[in-house]
Amino acid sequence: MPRFVDVEERRVELTDAAARLIARAGIGAATMREVAAEAGLSTGSLTHYFADKRELLLCTFQASLSGRRSQRAERAPDAASQLRATLEGALPVDDDRRRHWMVTVAFCAQAAGDDELADAQRDAYREFRSHVARQVERAGIADGDRAVVVAERFIAAVDGVAIQALFDPESWPAERQLAALDDLLRA
Amino acid sequence: MPRFVDVEERRVELTDAAARLIARAGIGAATMREVAAEAGLSTGSLTHYFADKRELLLCTFQASLSGRRSQRAERAPDAASQLRATLEGALPVDDDRRRHWMVTVAFCAQAAGDDELADAQRDAYREFRSHVARQVERAGIADGDRAVVVAERFIAAVDGVAIQALFDPESWPAERQLAALDDLLRA
Amino acid sequence: MPRFVDVEERRVELTDAAARLIARAGIGAATMREVAAEAGLSTGSLTHYFADKRELLLCTFQASLSGRRSQRAERAPDAASQLRATLEGALPVDDDRRRHWMVTVAFCAQAAGDDELADAQRDAYREFRSHVARQVERAGIADGDRAVVVAERFIAAVDGVAIQALFDPESWPAERQLAALDDLLRA
Amino acid sequence: MPRFVDVEERRVELTDAAARLIARAGIGAATMREVAAEAGLSTGSLTHYFADKRELLLCTFQASLSGRRSQRAERAPDAASQLRATLEGALPVDDDRRRHWMVTVAFCAQAAGDDELADAQRDAYREFRSHVARQVERAGIADGDRAVVVAERFIAAVDGVAIQALFDPESWPAERQLAALDDLLRA
DNA sequence: TATGAATGAGCATTCATTCAT
DNA sequence: AATGAATGAATGCTCATTCAT
Numbered sequence: 001m002p003r004f005v006d007v008e009e010r011r012v013e014l015t016d017a018a019a020r021l022i023a024r025a026g027i028g029a030a031t032m033r034e035v036a037a038e039a040g041l042s043t044g045s046l047t048h049y050f051a052d053k054r055e056l057l058l059c060t061f062q063a064s065l066s067g068r069r070s071q072r073a074e075r076a077p078d079a080a081s082q083l084r085a086t087l088e089g090a091l092p093v094d095d096d097r098r099r100h101w102m103v104t105v106a107f108c109a110q111a112a113g114d115d116e117l118a119d120a121q122r123d124a125y126r127e128f129r130s131h132v133a134r135q136v137e138r139a140g141i142a143d144g145d146r147a148v149v150v151a152e153r154f155i156a157a158v159d160g161v162a163i164q165a166l167f168d169p170e171s172w173p174a175e176r177q178l179a180a181l182d183d184l185l186r187a
Numbered sequence: 188m189p190r191f192v193d194v195e196e197r198r199v200e201l202t203d204a205a206a207r208l209i210a211r212a213g214i215g216a217a218t219m220r221e222v223a224a225e226a227g228l229s230t231g232s233l234t235h236y237f238a239d240k241r242e243l244l245l246c247t248f249q250a251s252l253s254g255r256r257s258q259r260a261e262r263a264p265d266a267a268s269q270l271r272a273t274l275e276g277a278l279p280v281d282d283d284r285r286r287h288w289m290v291t292v293a294f295c296a297q298a299a300g301d302d303e304l305a306d307a308q309r310d311a312y313r314e315f316r317s318h319v320a321r322q323v324e325r326a327g328i329a330d331g332d333r334a335v336v337v338a339e340r341f342i343a344a345v346d347g348v349a350i351q352a353l354f355d356p357e358s359w360p361a362e363r364q365l366a367a368l369d370d371l372l373r374a
Numbered sequence: 375m376p377r378f379v380d381v382e383e384r385r386v387e388l389t390d391a392a393a394r395l396i397a398r399a400g401i402g403a404a405t406m407r408e409v410a411a412e413a414g415l416s417t418g419s420l421t422h423y424f425a426d427k428r429e430l431l432l433c434t435f436q437a438s439l440s441g442r443r444s445q446r447a448e449r450a451p452d453a454a455s456q457l458r459a460t461l462e463g464a465l466p467v468d469d470d471r472r473r474h475w476m477v478t479v480a481f482c483a484q485a486a487g488d489d490e491l492a493d494a495q496r497d498a499y500r501e502f503r504s505h506v507a508r509q510v511e512r513a514g515i516a517d518g519d520r521a522v523v524v525a526e527r528f529i530a531a532v533d534g535v536a537i538q539a540l541f542d543p544e545s546w547p548a549e550r551q552l553a554a555l556d557d558l559l560r561a
Numbered sequence: 562m563p564r565f566v567d568v569e570e571r572r573v574e575l576t577d578a579a580a581r582l583i584a585r586a587g588i589g590a591a592t593m594r595e596v597a598a599e600a601g602l603s604t605g606s607l608t609h610y611f612a613d614k615r616e617l618l619l620c621t622f623q624a625s626l627s628g629r630r631s632q633r634a635e636r637a638p639d640a641a642s643q644l645r646a647t648l649e650g651a652l653p654v655d656d657d658r659r660r661h662w663m664v665t666v667a668f669c670a671q672a673a674g675d676d677e678l679a680d681a682q683r684d685a686y687r688e689f690r691s692h693v694a695r696q697v698e699r700a701g702i703a704d705g706d707r708a709v710v711v712a713e714r715f716i717a718a719v720d721g722v723a724i725q726a727l728f729d730p731e732s733w734p735a736e737r738q739l740a741a742l743d744d745l746l747r748a
Numbered sequence: 749t750a751t752g753a754a755t756g757a758g759c760a761t762t763c764a765t766t767c768a769t
Numbered sequence: 770a771a772t773g774a775a776t777g778a779a780t781g782c783t784c785a786t787t788c789a790t
Contacts, residue, residue: 005773005774022299023299026300026301028300031759032759042776043760043761044775044778045774047760048773053759053761102299105296105299109295109297110213110214110296111354112212112292113212114213122355125355152348152351153367155351156343156347156350156367157344157347158347159343159346159350160342160344160345160346163346164312164339164343167295168312180340183340218785219786230752230785231750231751231752232749234787235749240785398674399674400671400673401671401673402674403674406764406765407762407763415771415772418766418772418773421765427765476673480673482670482727483587483669483670483671484587484589486583486667487585487589487590488587496728499725499729500729526722526725527718527741529721529725530717530718530725531717531718531721533717533720533724534716537724541672541683541686542683554714566753592779592780594780604756604781604782605753605754605756605784606753606754607782609752613782
């Protein structure tokens, strides 16, 4: 009877540790040793849960996405509010979303020259786009292909603000980001 | 018998080589050895021109920015066209601009946890924002602080499209990117 | 409620697994994990049967020797035939003997710089030599010390052929090896 | 003007270091670090001269072969003496030949499950066989295909003695090995 | 200025081994 | 007896950097 370990939980602990490290000190600092130490485990244990560093990075990105996704699930009173909440989820207005963005940037940098990672990145974007498009439809803003185009425009605007906010937080306190989002939705 | 070498020209050759490598195979492939080889030089030579790898990366980013900046200089008949040309310069519609974006993404990933790089990134953004704001004013779209806000919105929209185009080029051929830009300016 | 397990049988299963692995993929592939997996057990189980890897290797070698020895036991009509059968046992003419040779070679490589293993190797040779010498005497070929010298010569010739056959099986099909053995015994 | 280094000489120094280590402490002790230390260099330097460990091992084996080969070149008064000298070269009668044999055994163990190494091993054997066959012809012992068969028998006998001598040096002092060789040639 | 040999710290990864269950 | 999670040392290898020429 082996020691009881919740494998999935452990994997989450580890990808969390990796995400924290990436957000705090950059992808260069996210070595296997450092991630293991951050999670309070040994190097060797890491490889019980992830075959290699690439897999760890990919899972860290996908875990970060799942986090973002589960946040969307919060109920909002109406379709318009749900759309707003979804887009707000893409703005680095708190440490959690900020962390997600740092992971995404690190992942994008790694995805250059690595087709599998690039595909993961692209698919995540497309999934998010469908999700936003559906909410655009429900909010009665646009339908069918038009909804997708509107979703793209919304996401582009939000992502653009996010990137500026990420590297110039002084110019972009949370309230300014949210104001920009409201402006966007009003137009 | 000192051989004549144009130091500045050599630095450009080297940062170009680094940019090509980053765009082609990711920042992980941009080792000192590989950059030197790509430029047709020896490893040791690199250190005559750049104190260390961080400096090379910083200079590569700044050289990439300069390239983008010099492209803006192209005359355009009127202020509105100049604005359009400037924003178009931020879209990955050809290999050159695509390369610039890959360098920027790589740089952002490295800037996490490195204050000096983060500052460089932020300053570059601010400089670009002032530039666009000036053109917004000249085009008679808005004035003063309003012009800066409009510039931010334009840049955000364009950057957002750029990021999507970077990792999903199938969905974003050059003409679609330019159409999105035209939509943006029309509104 | 102690589960019934035939310890000796399990050890044989494990050394068999190790031998198969060594023959198939080299000693480098014969890690504890791989041996356990090949035997259909877990890593931890291995240590119930062998204190450490060295012991596993030593036992694998000795089990391989026992196998060779038990084959000698096959009855042969007369002393000369018995001698022939014994020497034939040292030729890699089938998968089984081939496997034994691979294990022996791996063991020899490991025995360099490990006195205990080297002693085991030497003792195995001496034991084989006495055995052959006894059959040389019984076959009336030579007596006493002369029988030992003849045995040595026979073994040397057979081992030399075996090594060539091991790495150049095209040049040494089974029948050629047996023909060489017959030539040897005729002389 | 780079520092002057004789690359070939350095490679020989390194393969010599590897051979010494393998003979002294077994292939397990011949790690990159240990080989570099034995040669008085750093780990990193080793990879200037050998792409990886496999290449180092292959070159060590081939350098060991070349050593054996160059020893054959010693002139001997007549064809029979030359043959004897060649076969004597395959007996571990001194530290040098002993070292060559240890390298060969280590290499054989590694060649299991590595086709390229196995081919190198086979080719080395075939080359040696042709060489001996030529001397058998010159010594007037046999001709054509018969010479090859005789060569094989000679090599097998010598190799067999060598293996016994390697792991039971007490039973096989140099003079006994040479006596066995003389017996072989007399017959 | 240019070279490339040399360095050694640091990396991801593998492995034998231990141990709680 | 059996498991497999956990360990951490060790391995092969890469890399930025230094330096003699």
